[in-house]
Amino acid sequence: VDIVLVRGGRVLTLDDRATEVPRGDVLISDGLITAVGPDLVAPPGAQVLDATGDLVLPGLVDTHRHTWQTPLRHRGAQWSMDDYRDRLLGPVGARYQPEDVYAGTLLGALAALDAGITTLVDWAHIQNTPAHSDASVTALRESGIRAVFAHGWPIHPGGGPAQARTHPADIRRVRTDLLPDDAALVTLAMGARGPDYAGLPATRHDLALARELGIPITAHIASGRFGASRRGIADLAGAGLLGPDLTVVHANGAGDEDLRRLADAGCPVSISPQIELTMPGLGASVAVRRLLDAGIHPGLSVDSETVASADLFTQMRFALAAHRAGDPEQAGPPLPALEVLRMATVHGARTAGLTDRVGSLVPGRAGDLIVLRADAVGWAPVRAAADAVVLAAHPGMVETVVVAGRVLKRDGRLLADVARARDLATATAGRVIGPE
Numbered sequence: 001v002d003i004v005l006v007r008g009g010r011v012l013t014l015d016d017r018a019t020e021v022p023r024g025d026v027l028i029s030d031g032l033i034t035a036v037g038p039d040l041v042a043p044p045g046a047q048v049l050d051a052t053g054d055l056v057l058p059g060l061v062d063t064h065r066h067t068w069q070t071p072l073r074h075r076g077a078q079w080s081m082d083d084y085r086d087r088l089l090g091p092v093g094a095r096y097q098p099e100d101v102y103a104g105t106l107l108g109a110l111a112a113l114d115a116g117i118t119t120l121v122d123w124a125h126i127q128n129t130p131a132h133s134d135a136s137v138t139a140l141r142e143s144g145i146r147a148v149f150a151h152g153w154p155i156h157p158g159g160g161p162a163q164a165r166t167h168p169a170d171i172r173r174v175r176t177d178l179l180p181d182d183a184a185l186v187t188l189a190m191g192a193r194g195p196d197y198a199g200l201p202a203t204r205h206d207l208a209l210a211r212e213l214g215i216p217i218t219a220h221i222a223s224g225r226f227g228a229s230r231r232g233i234a235d236l237a238g239a240g241l242l243g244p245d246l247t248v249v250h251a252n253g254a255g256d257e258d259l260r261r262l263a264d265a266g267c268p269v270s271i272s273p274q275i276e277l278t279m280p281g282l283g284a285s286v287a288v289r290r291l292l293d294a295g296i297h298p299g300l301s302v303d304s305e306t307v308a309s310a311d312l313f314t315q316m317r318f319a320l321a322a323h324r325a326g327d328p329e330q331a332g333p334p335l336p337a338l339e340v341l342r343m344a345t346v347h348g349a350r351t352a353g354l355t356d357r358v359g360s361l362v363p364g365r366a367g368d369l370i371v372l373r374a375d376a377v378g379w380a381p382v383r384a385a386a387d388a389v390v391l392a393a394h395p396g397m398v399e400t401v402v403v404a405g406r407v408l409k410r411d412g413r414l415l416a417d418v419a420r421a422r423d424l425a426t427a428t429a430g431r432v433i434g435p436e
C-alpha cells in the first residue's frame with residue numbers, strides 16, 4: 001500500500017464549510033484520503049512531504065480541453081470560430097495520425113499536471129480511427145493524470161463537425177475493452193456532437209447510447225451565436241433528454257429561459273472564460289453571472305490551447321472579471337474568490353461527472369492534491385488564501401502535485417520525461433500543419 005503524508009501546510013479542504021486547517025496534514029493511503037488534520041502520525045513506510053508554511057489544496061479540475069490540439073498552441077490567436085473550424089478542425093484534424101493524438105494528449109496532460117490540474121476531461125473529437133482512441137487512452141494513462149476520456153467523432157478532410165451523423169459505434173468497444181471500470185484513474189464519457197451540430201434525432205440516438213453504456217455525456221450547446229440561431233437546449237428539454245449526466249459546454253449564447261431549463265434538469269455547465277471572451281464568434285461573453293443567478297455553479301475549462309493558456313488560474317481570473325463585467329452598473333457585490341476556487345475544484349468535479357470522488361480534501365475522496373509555495377517572491381505575504389490563489393497564483397507556484405497518492409511533481413519539477421513529450425509534439429506540429 002502506497003502511503004503519502006503531506007505535512008504542516010495550510011490546508012484548504014474545500015469541503016462543504018470551506019474548512020481551513022491552519023497547520024494541517026493530509027494522509028493518503030492506497031490512493032484515497034484517509035485523514036485530514038493537525039499532527040497526524042506518519043504510518044511506517046509513509047512518504048512524507050513537507051509543506052510547512054505552504055498552501056495545500058485539492059487538485060484542480062479542467063472540465064473540457066481538446067488536448068489533442070496541444071501541438072498547435074497559440075496558432076489561433078487571430079482566429080474566429082469559423083477559422084478554428086475551417087483551418088484547424090477540417091484540414092489539420094484530418095491529417096492527425098494516432099501518434100499525433102498521442103503526442104498532443106501526452107504534452108497537454110503533462111502541462112495540466114504542471115499547473116496543478118489533477119483531473120482533466122480530455123474532449124477528444126479526433127476519433128478518426130479506433131487506433132486514435134487507443135492513442136488517447138495510452139497517453140492519458142502514461143501521464144498519470146486522472147482523466148475522463150470524452151470519446152468524440154472523426155474529423156474527415158474538408159469538413160468540421162459532420163451534420164446529422166450519429167456517434168461512432170466504436171465507443172462500445174472502448175467501453176468494453178479499454179475503459180470498463182468507472183473507479184479507474186481514466187474513465188469514459190461520450191463527447192457528443194449535440195443538437196446544435198447534429199440535430200435532435202441523431203442526438204436522441206447518441207444520448208440513448210451513452211445512457212445504455214452507463215457513461216456521462218458532454219456536448220457543446222448554445223456556444224455563442226448558436227444560442228440564438230439553434231434551439232438545442234429547448235429541443236432537448238422538450239424531448240425530456242436533459243439530465244445531470246449531460247454536461248453542457250459554453251452555454252454562453254443561451255437565454256435565461258434555457259439556463260433555467262438546465263438548472264431544472266440538474267445539467268452541469270462547463271465555461272471557458274478565456275476563449276469565450278477572446279475568440280470572435282464565441283459570443284464575447286461568459287455566462288458566469290447568469291448561471292449563478294439561475295442556480296447553476298459552473299466548472300471551468302481551458303478548451304483549446306490554440307487560443308488559451310494551459311492552466312486554470314487564468315480561467316479563474318477571466319471568470320472573476322467576466323462576472324464583474326456582467327454587472328456594468330456595479331450594483332451587486334463582487335463574486336467571492338472562494339466561489340471561483342470552488343468552480344475550479346468541487347463544482348468542476350460535478351461538471352466532470354466525478355461528484356464526491358474529487359474536488360475536496362475529505363476522507364474517502366481521491367488522494368489528489370497540490371501544494372502551492374506561499375513564500376514565492378511574487379506572492380508573499382499570503383493572508384486570505386483563496387483570494388491569493390484566484391488573484392495571483394500561476395503554475396510556477398505549484399510545488400507538488402499528487403494524483404491518487406502518486407507524487408507526479410515535486411520541488412517544482414514534473415517527474416516525467418518532458419523533453420520527449422515536447423519533441424513528439426514539435427514533430428506533430430511539423431507533420432500536420434500545411435503551408436501557412
Ligand SMILES: [Zn+2]
Nearest residue numbers: 064220249303
Ligand atoms: Zn470545446
